[in-house]
Amino acid sequence: MRRIWILRLSHRRERDKRLTTHVALTARALGAEGMAYSGDIDTTLEDRIKDINRRWGGDFKVEYIEDPVKWINLMKMNGFKIIHLTMYGVNISDIINELRKYDKLVLIVGSEKVEKIYFEISDYNVAIGNQPHSEVAAIAVFLDRYFRGRELRKKFVGGEYYIIPSERGKIVKKKVNGL
Amino acid sequence: MRRIWILRLSHRRERDKRLTTHVALTARALGAEGMAYSGDIDTTLEDRIKDINRRWGGDFKVEYIEDPVKWINLMKMNGFKIIHLTMYGVNISDIINELRKYDKLVLIVGSEKVEKIYFEISDYNVAIGNQPHSEVAAIAVFLDRYFRGRELRKKFVGGEYYIIPSERGKIVKKKVNGL
Numbered sequence: 001m002r003r004i005w006i007l008r009l010s011h012r013r014e015r016d017k018r019l020t021t022h023v024a025l026t027a028r029a030l031g032a033e034g035m036a037y038s039g040d041i042d043t044t045l046e047d048r049i050k051d052i053n054r055r056w057g058g059d060f061k062v063e064y065i066e067d068p069v070k071w072i073n074l075m076k077m078n079g080f081k082i083i084h085l086t087m088y089g090v091n092i093s094d095i096i097n098e099l100r101k102y103d104k105l106v107l108i109v110g111s112e113k114v115e116k117i118y119f120e121i122s123d124y125n126v127a128i129g130n131q132p133h134s135e136v137a138a139i140a141v142f143l144d145r146y147f148r149g150r151e152l153r154k155k156f157v158g159g160e161y162y163i164i165p166s167e168r169g170k171i172v173k174k175k176v177n178g179l
Numbered sequence: 180m181r182r183i184w185i186l187r188l189s190h191r192r193e194r195d196k197r198l199t200t201h202v203a204l205t206a207r208a209l210g211a212e213g214m215a216y217s218g219d220i221d222t223t224l225e226d227r228i229k230d231i232n233r234r235w236g237g238d239f240k241v242e243y244i245e246d247p248v249k250w251i252n253l254m255k256m257n258g259f260k261i262i263h264l265t266m267y268g269v270n271i272s273d274i275i276n277e278l279r280k281y282d283k284l285v286l287i288v289g290s291e292k293v294e295k296i297y298f299e300i301s302d303y304n305v306a307i308g309n310q311p312h313s314e315v316a317a318i319a320v321f322l323d324r325y326f327r328g329r330e331l332r333k334k335f336v337g338g339e340y341y342i343i344p345s346e347r348g349k350i351v352k353k354k355v356n357g358l
Contacts, residue, residue, distance in 0.1 A: 018198055022313035029312035030320075056310055088342055088349040093328055119347055129331040130342040131235055133208035133319075134201035140307075140316035141209075141323045141331075149272055149324070152308040163267055163309040168298055170267040 002103045002147070004032040005075070006139060009068060009110045009118070011039035016111050022136045023109065024049050024062060030143035031151030032107075034061030038068045039111070057159025057175075072121055075106050082122045084108040085138040089125035096145050099124065107142060109135035181282045181326070183211040184254070185318060188247060188289045188297070190218035195290050201315045202288065203228050203241060209322035210330030211286075213240030217247045218290070236338025236354075251300055254285050261301045263287040264317040268304035275324050278303065286321060288314035 006027045011020050020042070024035045028049070037045075041064050049062045065071045072082055081102045099105070108118055119125055128138040143151060156162075164171040185206045190199050199221070203214045207228070216224075225241045232239055244250045251261055260281045278284070287297055298304055307317040322330060335341075343350040 015197075018194075019201070022198070022201075022315060025310075025312040026316040029308050029310040030316070052311060088345055088351075090344050090346055091331060093331060094344075119349075125345070125347060127342075127344055129208050129333075130344055131204075131208040131335065132231060133204040134315050136201060136313050136315040137205040137209070137319035140313075140319040144320045144323065145328070152270060152272060152320075154308075156310065163306075165269050165273075165306055165309055166267055166304070167269055168304060170298075172267075 003105075004143065004146075005080070005106045006032055006035040007068060007072070007106055007108045008035055008037040009039065009108065009114060011037045011042060011111060013040040013042045017042070017045065019111070019136065020045060021048055023139060024060070025052065026136050026140050027143070028052070028058065028060035030140060031147050031154060032060070032143065034063060036063045036065045036071060038065055053159065055160050057156030057162070059158075069117060069121060072106065078104070080104040080106050081124070082106045082108065084114070084118050084122035084125045085128060085135065085142060086114065086119070086125050087127050087130050087132055089127040091130070092126050092128050092142065092145060095124065095126060099126075100146060107139060109138060182284075183322065183325075184259070184285045185211055185214040186247060186251070186285055186287045187214055187216040188218065188287065188293060190216045190221060190290060192219040192221045196221070196224065198290070198315065199224060200227055202318060203239070204231065205315050205319050206322070207231070207237065207239035209319060210326050210333060211239070211322065213242060215242045215244045215250060217244055232338065234339050236335030236341070238337075248296060248300060251285065257283070259283040259285045260303070261285045261287065263293070263297050263301035263304045264307060264314065264321060265293065265298070265304050266306050266309050266311055268306040270309070271305050271307050271321065271324060274303065274305060279325060286318060288317060290314075
């Protein structure tokens with residue numbers, strides 16, 4: 001089974017609250033297992049994601065880590081390859097086939113400026129295009145290409161509700177016994 | 180030539196400033212021509228994107244529109260197909276081949292709750308998966324699939340700088356005569 005974790009660096013509780021939430025929700029919807037974050041501890045963020053799991057299913061994890069470098073080394077020891085997503089890196093189109101060989105990945109995204117150590121400690125620095133854009137977009141494109149689009153068909157186990165895709169309108173159904 | 184515009188509904192100057200910026204930057208980096216937005220007028224947002232164009236090239240447009248429905252109808256008359264990105268819609272995997280037949284698209288994304296009229300007025304309601312996530316991620320995945328990944332190879336004309344993709348580090352070069 002493929003296992004993907006996100007590492008969101010230097011979360012600032014006030015300033016980044018919505019963007020870090022979007023990072024987590026995107027990672028969750030596109031097939032990642034969890035998000036670790038450093039910077040400010042933010043229990044509101046953690047509760048928001050728990051609430052999404054409760055309503056929409058799955059078991060996406062959010063974990064605060066105090067020392068990102070230590071955590072990265074731990075993940076490396078557990079067989080994870082470390083991918084830093086940055087506009088300065090190698091174009092994803094040139095490297096995604098190689099990265100698909102690994103089934104355990106950590107994707108690092110910063111909030112503002114990312115310290116040099118992360119360029120060095122990572123196994124790969126990968127650019128989702130060499131133009132400035134968004135860490136949310138970077139995660140989305142990376143995961144969609146990595147999973148070859150299959151992640152968007154995934155059913156989330158548990159939760160209270162599910163959606164029936166619809167050409168026009170909103171069809172939300174209540175789950176029975178989480179199925 | 181394919182022409183894609185984003186319509187960002189109900190921008191709130193304070194609350195949405197960073198997310199709407201991410202929407203614009205993602206659209207720009209992944210091949211769209213411009214973003215129209217409704218809600219609060221925000222000249223700081225517009226200046227921020229102009230500054231990105233000045234430094235990194237291209238001619239991505241940001242335009243405030245007062246009446247989104249009127250603007251949508253105008254775009255329809257000009258041959259654009261209207262795609263509303265929503266978690267309630269048809270799975271993108273089931274419809275992207277059909278949508279690729281059109282070379283002029285408007286992608287609508289909301290900020291909070293989107294009014295019913297946009298579900299009705301759109302030619303297609305499309306879901307980037309039926310789980311809650313992010314309008315930034317939705318635009319990113321849509322454009323990447325629509326352009327089959329080629330948009331990330333695009334060179335931006337003009338601007339002052341460009342990046343040389345690098346395995347480890349940041350290589351930024353100054354452009355000569357915008358090339």
